Amino acid sequence: MLSLAQLPPGHRARILQVPPEKKRLLALGLRPGAVVEILLKAPLGDPLEVRAEETYLLLRRAEARGILVETLIAAEPHELPPVRLR
Amino acid sequence: MSCPRCDSDNASQKTLSPRLERWALVGGPNTGKSSLINALAGSQLSVGNWAGTTLERLSARLDLEQAQVELVDLPGTYSLLATSPEEALVVRELLQNPPDLVLNVLDAGNLERSLVLTLELMELGLPMVLVVNLLDEAEAKGLKINLEALEEVLGPPVAGTVASRGQVAEVLAKAKEARVPSPKVRYPEALEKAIDRLTPRIPNRALALLALMGEENLPLSQEALKAVEEERAHLEKTGLDPYLLALEARYATAQEVYHRVAHRIGSKPPLTEKLDRLVLHPLLGLPLFLLALFLTFRFTFTLSTPWVDLIGRVQEVLAGWVVALPIPPLARSFLAEGLVAGVGTVLAFAPLLFLLYLALAFLELSGFLARMAFVADRAMQWAGLPGKAFVPLVLGFGCNVPAVYATRTLSHPLDRLRTALAIPFMACGARLPVFTLFAFVFFPQQAPLVVLGLYLLGLVTGLLTALLLGKVLRAERGEGTMELPPYRFPPWRLLLRLAWARTQSFVQGAGGPILIAVLTVWGLLHLPFPGGSPYAFLAQALTPLFHPLGLEDWRLVGALIPGFIAKEVVVGTLGVSLLGAEGLNPLSFLAGVRALLDSLLSALTGTLQGLGSLFLPFSLNLAPEPTPLQVALKEAVSPSGALAYLVFVLLYTPCVATVAALRQVIGGRVALAAVVYQFSVAYMLAFLARQLLP
Numbered sequence: 001m002l003s004l005a006q007l008p009p010g011h012r013a014r015i016l017q018v019p020p021e022k023k024r025l026l027a028l029g030l031r032p033g034a035v036v037e038i039l040l041k042a043p044l045g046d047p048l049e050v051r052a053e054e055t056y057l058l059l060r061r062a063e064a065r066g067i068l069v070e071t072l073i074a075a076e077p078h079e080l081p082p083v084r085l086r
Numbered sequence: 087m088s089c090p091r092c093d094s095d096n097a098s099q100k101t102l103s104p105r106l107e108r109w110a111l112v113g114g115p116n117t118g119k120s121s122l123i124n125a126l127a128g129s130q131l132s133v134g135n136w137a138g139t140t141l142e143r144l145s146a147r148l149d150l151e152q153a154q155v156e157l158v159d160l161p162g163t164y165s166l167l168a169t170s171p172e173e174a175l176v177v178r179e180l181l182q183n184p185p186d187l188v189l190n191v192l193d194a195g196n197l198e199r200s201l202v203l204t205l206e207l208m209e210l211g212l213p214m215v216l217v218v219n220l221l222d223e224a225e226a227k228g229l230k231i232n233l234e235a236l237e238e239v240l241g242p243p244v245a246g247t248v249a250s251r252g253q254v255a256e257v258l259a260k261a262k263e264a265r266v267p268s269p270k271v272r273y274p275e276a277l278e279k280a281i282d283r284l285t286p287r288i289p290n291r292a293l294a295l296l297a298l299m300g301e302e303n304l305p306l307s308q309e310a311l312k313a314v315e316e317e318r319a320h321l322e323k324t325g326l327d328p329y330l331l332a333l334e335a336r337y338a339t340a341q342e343v344y345h346r347v348a349h350r351i352g353s354k355p356p357l358t359e360k361l362d363r364l365v366l367h368p369l370l371g372l373p374l375f376l377l378a379l380f381l382t383f384r385f386t387f388t389l390s391t392p393w394v395d396l397i398g399r400v401q402e403v404l405a406g407w408v409v410a411l412p413i414p415p416l417a418r419s420f421l422a423e424g425l426v427a428g429v430g431t432v433l434a435f436a437p438l439l440f441l442l443y444l445a446l447a448f449l450e451l452s453g454f455l456a457r458m459a460f461v462a463d464r465a466m467q468w469a470g471l472p473g474k475a476f477v478p479l480v481l482g483f484g485c486n487v488p489a490v491y492a493t494r495t496l497s498h499p500l501d502r503l504r505t506a507l508a509i510p511f512m513a514c515g516a517r518l519p520v521f522t523l524f525a526f527v528f529f530p531q532q533a534p535l536v537v538l539g540l541y542l543l544g545l546v547t548g549l550l551t552a553l554l555l556g557k558v559l560r561a562e563r564g565e566g567t568m569e570l571p572p573y574r575f576p577p578w579r580l581l582l583r584l585a586w587a588r589t590q591s592f593v594q595g596a597g598g599p600i601l602i603a604v605l606t607v608w609g610l611l612h613l614p615f616p617g618g619s620p621y622a623f624l625a626q627a628l629t630p631l632f633h634p635l636g637l638e639d640w641r642l643v644g645a646l647i648p649g650f651i652a653k654e655v656v657v658g659t660l661g662v663s664l665l666g667a668e669g670l671n672p673l674s675f676l677a678g679v680r681a682l683l684d685s686l687l688s689a690l691t692g693t694l695q696g697l698g699s700l701f702l703p704f705s706l707n708l709a710p711e712p713t714p715l716q717v718a719l720k721e722a723v724s725p726s727g728a729l730a731y732l733v734f735v736l737l738y739t740p741c742v743a744t745v746a747a748l749r750q751v752i753g754g755r756v757a758l759a760a761v762v763y764q765f766s767v768a769y770m771l772a773f774l775a776r777q778l779l780p
C-alpha cells in the first residue's frame with residue numbers, strides 16, 4: 001500500500017482509499033476501486049497528469065499524497081511504453 | 087408529472103405564452119454542451135448572467151413547430167452534490183425552477199463516468215432525453231456504443247450526436263418521446279429505508295438523497311430537515327457514510343449499464359495521450375507554454391489595434407462634423423467631447439474583447455487552456471491560485487478589461503475573485519505613455535529600468551493581494567484538481583458566435599457605467615463654474631491630500647481624475663492644463679467621409695500586416711521627444727514626487743472600464759471595495775516610493 005504520489009510513472013494501481021471529505025476528487029473519478037496511472041509530471045515537477053479509468057486529470061502532489069493505492073503487477077500490460085521522467 | 091407536455095401548461099408559463107418551453111442542458115464539463123446548443127440553434131445564441139449572480143448564462147432560442155423553446159446551458163457538473171457554487175446553481179435550477187425537459191449530455195468517449203450523473207438525474211422526476219455526444223471520439227478510441235440497447239436498459243430516449251459536426255438531428259426527434267424516467271439505482275438497504283421513511287416529507291428521491299448526503303441550502307421545511315438529521319444520525323451510528331454508499335451504488339450501476347451497451351472493437355492509445363507527451367514534455371513544455379501565451383497576447387492586442395484606431399478616427403470625424411454645426415459652443419463640446427467620446431470609449435473595447443474571447447474560447451474548447459494551467463500550476467501555487475489564473479494575469483499587461491473577463495475561465499469563484507482583484511495592478515498598455523513621459527523627463531539615464539521596475543511592482547502587488555486575500559478568506563489552499571479534456575478542434579462558428587455574444591454582453595452591461603463616467607468628467611472640465619472649472623476647483627481641493635507624496639501642483643493631481651476614464655488620458659490632460667488646450671477642428675462632410683474610408687482601408691491592411699507579424703517580437707516604443715510638455719513637467723514636480731506619481735498612476739483605481747468589468751464579473755459591491763483598496767495601496771506605496779529619493 002502506498003500513496004498515489006509514490007506510484008512510479010507507467011505503473012498501474014487501484015485506489016484503496018480517498019479522504020471522504022474530498023468530494024471533488026471522488027466526483028472527478030478518483031474513487032476507491034478505480035484504476036489509476038501517473039502519465040506525466042509537469043515541467044516544474046508538480047502537478048501530475050493522472051489517468052483514472054478514461055479520465056485525464058491534473059492532480060497536485062499534495063492531493064495525491066492523501067490517496068492510498070495498491071499497485072497492479074502487470075495484470076494488464078499498458079499499450080504505451082512507460083514515460084521516462086527525470 | 088406523467089405527461090411531460092403538460093408541464094408547459096402550468097400557470098406561470100401560461101401568462102407568457104402557452105407554447106413556451108425551457109429545455110436545460112445538463113452534463114459534465116467538456117461534454118460539448120455549448121457545441122450542442124450551437125448546432126441546434128447557433129444563430130440565436132445569447133450570453134448573460136444568471137439572476138442574482140455573476141455567473142455566465144448561455145442560452146439560445148429554438149423555434150419548433152409545436153413550441154418555442156429556450157435552450158439553457160447549465161454549468162458543467164459531475165454530480166448534483168455541489169462542490170462549487172456553479173454546481174450549486176445546477177441543483178438550484180433543477181429543483182426550484184424545473185425545466186420542461188432535461189437534455190442530459192453524455193461524453194461517449196467517457197461513457198461510464200457520464201452515466202453516474204445520468205443515474206442521479208433520473209431520480210429528479212423530470213422529463214429527460216439522453217444525448218450521447220462525441221461519438222466520433224468514442225469511435226477513434228475503438229469503442230462501439232449501442233444506443234438502442236442504452237435506451238432499453240435505462241428508459242429515457244437516447245439520441246446519438248457529433249455536435250461539433252452539426253450531427254444533432256436525432257435530438258429533436260427524441261425530445262418528442264421524452265418522459266419522466268423511473269429511478270434505476272437500487273441503494274443499499276439502510277439507505278433505501280431512510281429514503282422510504284423520508285418520502286412523506288420529501289417525495290422527490292433526488293432531493294431526499296441530496297439531503298441525506300449532507301447537501302445544504304435545499305428547499306426543505308424545518309420539519310423535513312429535522313427528519314433528515316435523524317436519519318443521518320441513525321446511519322452514522324451504524325458507521326455508514328451516505329455519500330460513499332450512494333456513490334458506490336451509482337458507479338456499480340453505471341458500470342453494469344456500460345458493459346451492456348459498449349463494446350471495445352479495438353484498442354488504440356488515444357491521440358491526446360501522445361500529444362500530451364509533447365505539449366507537457368519536461369524540456370519542451372515550458373517554451374511551448376510561453377509561445378502559446380505570447381501568441382494569445384499578440385493575437386488579441388496586435389490584431390485589435392487597427393480596429394481600435396479606426397474607432398478613434400470615426401470619433402474624430404464625428405466630432406469634426408459636430409463642431410461645424412451651428413449650435414452653442416457648450417452644446418457642441420457636450421456632443422463632441424462628451425457623448426461621441428463616451429460612446430467611442432465603450433466601442434473601442436469591442437474589437438479587443440472580441441479577439442480575446444475568440445482566443446480564449448479556442449484555448450478552452452481545444453483543451454490547450456487546461457494544458458497551460460498544468461504547466462503554470464506550480465508557479466501559481468505560490469500565490470495560492472490555480473494554474474489557470476496565469477493567463478488572465480498575463481493578459482492584464484495588455485489591457486485589464488479583457489483580462490478581468492478572462493477570469494471567467496476559472497471554475498472556483500474565490501479563485502476568480504482573487505485573480506480579478508490582482509489584475510488591476512498589472513501595468514496595462516495605457517499606463518505606458520505616462521511611464522515613458524515621466525521616466526524620460528526625470529530619470530533619463532535609467533528610464534527603461536524605472537519602467538521595468540514599475541511593471542514588476544505591479545505584478546508583485548497583484549500576486550500579494552491574491553495571496554493575502556486567500557489567507558483572509560480561507561485557510562486551506564485550493565485543490566486545483568481539474569480535468570484535462572481531450573484535444574479537439576472547436577467548430578469555428580461556435581467560437582465566432584460565442585465571442586460575438588460575449589462582446590455584446592460587455593457593451594450592454596459595461597457601456598452605461600463607462601458612458602456616465604465620461605460624461606461626468608466632461609461636466610467637470612467644461613461646465614461653467616465661478617473662477618474656472620469644477621475640475622480646477624476639485625483638483626485644488628484634493629491637492630493637500632497629495633502633499634505627503636511630494637505632489638504640490640494641482641494640475642498634476644487633477645490629471646488623475648480624467649485618468650479614471652483611461653490612464654493614457656493623464657498625459658493629454660497634463661498637456662492641456664500645463665500648456666493650454668488645442669481647439670477641435672471643424673470638418674466638412676466630404677472630408678469626413680474621405681477620412682473614414684481611408685481609415686477603414688488602413689484598418690484592413692493593418693489587420694493583414696498584424697496576421698503576418700504575429701510571431702515577431704514586441705517593439706517597445708521608448709523614443710524620447712523633448713517636448714514643451716516635458717519642460718513644463720520638470721518645473722511642476724521634483725524627481726521624488728515624480729516617482730511617487732508614477733507609482734500612484736500604476737496602482738490607483740483602474741480605469742472605469744475595468745471597474746465596469748469587475749462589476750460584471752465579481753459584483754458591484756466587491757468592485758467598489760476593490761476601488762477603495764487599490765486607492766489605499768497606491769497611496770501607501772507612492773508615499774514609500776517618495777522616500778527612496780532625496
